[in-house]
Amino acid sequence: MSLRIIINPGSSVPIYKQITEQIRMAVATGRLTVTDQLPSVRALAETLVINPNTVARAYADLAREGVIETRPGRGVFIIPKRKVVHPSEGRRRLEPLLNTLISEAMAMDFTAEELQEAFERKLSQWKNEKGGTHE
């Protein structure tokens, strides 16, 4: 696996969340693709020097989200994304993220136009990185 996960134990983000976020990001940008294999719980724990239960929790969350799957005796793999989240639930989860983004931008005196521009730029950046390999 080419992905290098970096964890920061002092952070206000729990370690298991740092792992899930980095894996989710890697999948979203195409650095990890379907059929890629992730290290076993034990292997990742010993690489990152953390408790295996923390890795297990991260993997369990990702499995529940339909990002990865454990195949007994074979390993942990990235799977095609199923629609696990109902669109209205997805919109509900998006709300606070949008609020944070807009309020922070306003606090920094960005105009609505500047924010829109920055947003479009970032979106196309992501699309380019993905290279159209992921849905």
Place this chain on the structure above:
Amino acid sequence: MSDQPVIHTRDLTKYFGPKCAVNSLDLAIPRGCVFAFLGRNGSGKSTTIRMLLGLLQPDRGEASLLGCDSRALTPAVRARIGYLTEEHQIYGWMTVGEAGSFQAAFYPRWNEKIFRGVIGHFGLDPRAQVKHLSRGMRAGLCLALTLAPDPELLILDDPALGLDAVARRSLIESMIYLTRRADRTIFFSSHHLADVERVADYLAVLDYSVLRACCPLEIFRNSVREVQLRFAGAPPTLPPIPGLLQAFRTENELRVTCVHYNEETERALRALGPLALETVPLGLEDAFIHYLGERGEKSFILPGSEASV
């Protein structure tokens, strides 16, 4: 495999003269976990560990390891326990290898492969003399001597004391390696909260002789929350808020740290009429520092039924 806690204390108490060092401590450590024992210097952690190991008699209450009373640990039970405290004595004139052979004679279950493995992990030469070892290397040797008998229960009293970052990392790696066996339990005290966060499943916090938290690490983290409130003018006086640990005010801001932050707490804070209210997540170290802060309530026990049997 028994479901009994591997470490159990009930009303464990110790006085040194008029000073209470450990006050009515109830602990139940389940098998197979990594359990961190936290608290400020002088809060009673080492005293507790000495009582667990039968090195010190309690004034009240009881303690047991692997189901055996701490005051009467049999050689058979002692052989299943590994412990590292500050007083670990090794003969300076011996070489690393000789120290291993010497220790091996006391333990029928001595595993030379484990000894060599830990020695190697810390980069120790078996021919090196103990008195020439640096602090970190000495700690590695002590750890090897403790782990080689393949103990079921490992009790470590501030094992990272005085160790540099590399040696500390090797120590944590050894602890994680131990978790390969589901029936192995580690109970350790530490001041390095970043290391604790890497490795611990549960934690207990001793605050000047009194147990103030005993729960899974994640629950402790989630339970302590910082809330920032912004006001148009000077912040109002804070009424008694349940779970308040600390409050810090600036010109038009109030920063409040709470435990068990819930809707009721949020309502009480919103009633102050802030322009904005934002909860800030805390890292383990900050949560710990706020929790033990001088100002604020001192009588909180976090629900810890998962760690109690």
